[in-house]
Amino acid sequence: MAEPVKLIGCFGSPFVHRVEVALRLKGVPYELIEEDLNNKSDLLLKHNPFHQKVPVLLHGDRPAVCESLIIIEYIDEAFSGPSLLPSDPYERAMARFWAAFMYKCKDSMWIALWTDGEVQAASAREMKANLTLIERQLPEGKKFFGGDTIGFLDIAVGGIAHWMGVFEEIAGVHLLIEEEHPALCRWAREYILDETVGQCLPDRDRVVAALTPRKELYVSIAKAMAAQK
């Protein structure tokens, strides 16, 4: 009898989406518990007292697994099903490197979206250069970073496919442009069209509506990041 899997998430989070894709690709049934992050439940505070963030994965009675990419590696290792990470150690190291790179990009992406003037322009240039580096990791003639099917790196980068457009709309800034990154844009379309992804991709307009009220918060975070640089 399989132990129950619960995923604590919230609507519109790209990090929660990552975990949902991983669970679905692996064929693991789960219960999604949606949090209102303005009113955190006792469940969330108990299981992730530390960061109080989503996603949080509960597998049976085990203590929570937190941090989306760490959760995905856990899913890959704890459950049978198609592998999410490559099987070759070098390819795995590359996938982990580029997933870590995505994490490092978050500051320049955020500053490029939510600030203005020269600070914004410099970060936009940096972010576009980062997108080029990521784009180059797409294997020649394949739909996904993982090859013919979605893999770990597709999931790590997947936020860009859907949420970049959302943030660009709210911010009024364009970072991912067809002429500048044709291969990455093509990848983004393939990602969105994937059947498994489609099962857990939140409706774009609903996400825009949910995240637009957070714009001021995003701006203040971006300003703090810019000040730290």
Added chain:
Amino acid sequence: MAGEGDLKLLGMVVSPFVVRVRMALHLKGVSYEYIEQDLFNKGELLLRYNPVHKKVPVLIHNGKPVCESLAIVQYVDEVWAASSPSILPTDPHERAVARFWAAYVDDKFFPAWIGIMRAETEEERAKKMSEMAAVVKQLEVALAQCSNGKDFFSGDSVGYLDIAVGCNLFWLDAMRKMFGVVVIDAARTPFFAAWADRFRESDVGKVALPDADIAAEYAKKIQAHRAAAVASK
């Protein structure tokens, strides 16, 4: 070890991330060629094998580079899986917990001590020390959870999380010499302090942790470099 192929490590003597990788290689008993890099004058090897970040460590295995210290440690663990010890735990949940805290070390612990190092006034240093105190307290909790009363984060012997944290220790010792600050205080975080002592005395600690004085000297070099850069503007 025969048949392991050509293995090189681009490093810098006082980089904790490089020390971390050297610890992993030592745990596995793997031999390699170490090539010290001048980070003030980055050489062709470094620029070629880590063009994205131009940072150390870079492990070059049969001509193919692996970057990001935690990715390198996991790579070493996987390629030399046949050699014991296993650096990461075998249980998936324990692996997830180890990865979580290792990420915490790089996201919070490392920047916290860098902040202490770079503070320009006593007041700023005191502020950074109190920020660090919260982080150290968390690691005390993590140690209790992970070790289950044993000597190391990984249990009876040194493993992934021990080297993820432990590679920073010599810099904490250097800061004690330079500024008189005690980051891991036995009075406040007794388990963590005891772990730090055990780690320093462990085989991998003794072999791979550089002398605190070397770190202190390097800190002076960075400071001089920064002062020169400011003066020339």
